[in-house]
């Protein structure tokens with residue numbers, strides 16, 4: 246259940262001397278909820294109690310009819326985009342899940358559609374369920390099928406290279422989410438911030454690029470924006486807020502991120518998110534180039 250934080254450019258945050266002006270944290274960013282297909286409340290329940298802009302995250306099941314039904318339900322319930330997860334043709338090798346005997350959560354969206362009662366002979370039960378239900382053959386060409394069953398824009402989540410970014414453009418993705426799934430799928434994937442710019446350059450402004458994973462402070466949002474992201478997604482911090490203090494904890498996490506972004510902007514001389522530029526950050530690559538001068 247990531248939350249997407251999309252800084253707006255409508256509000257002046259700091260005067261030219263860097264002093265924080267009157268803008269409130271809440272007005273700095275638009276917050277969008279991305280609901281997982283594996284959520285423990287149905288997408289209808291979430292729609293009925295959440296009037297924020299909502300996107301629906303999709304993994305494609307072997308049962309395409311069930312996948313199509315879920316997409317239809319998302320569309321009927323006011324979800325504004327499909328976030329297609331592209332990095333999970335199989336479930337990652339999660340040894341801790343085996344050791345801790347992870348319990349399969351109640352997957353409310355597929356209740357009555359897919360059986361989730363699985364006992365694995367090896368690996369975790371969650372591994373077995375994911376691998377039995379998901380379609381590992383789903384590929385670029387199949388995005389045409391997805392487009393044929395929905396009018397919603399399709400964002401592709403889980404890309405890390407310029408080659409895949411170009412492919413995503415070719416198949417008509419409406420946006421790209423640079424993500425390594427929080428490091429949960431494959432060890433040694435690069436940190437997303439380190440490949441963001443490669444993707445941004447490949448996309449060349451044709452569709453928005455978003456950064457997922459590792460956003461923990463407002464400075465992380467600022468860095469992502471300086472490197473060309475239009476918004477960031479936040480996963481675990483929201484869950485930590487929820488675990489610590491319920492709904493208020495989630496609210497507080499989001500407020501903190503917004504406040505920290507505003508402060509970073511003010512201290513970097515940016516009175517508006519449009520003023521966050523590439524020159525506000527220096528990467529390892531920049532340093533190498535500078536050392537040649």
Ligand SMILES: Cc1cc2nc3c(=O)[nH]c(=O)nc-3n(C[C@H](O)[C@H](O)[C@H](O)COP(=O)(O)O)c2cc1C
Pocket residue numbers: 246247281282283302330402424425426427457458459460478479480481482
């Ligand atoms: C408990 C948990 C469940 C997740 N479930 C999904 C999921 O169902 N679909 C998906 O695409 N990503 C899922 N993710 C990955 C997140 O969407 C996201 O990519 C990642 O958590 C972002 O990194 P962060 O937690 O560092 O912000 C999950 C992550 C966590 C921690």
Ligand SMILES: CCCCCCC(=O)C(=O)O
Pocket residue numbers: 283333371374375378426429
């Ligand atoms: C069959 C349910 C699988 C849920 C997997 C959720 C996920 O993507 C994760 O990273 O965990």
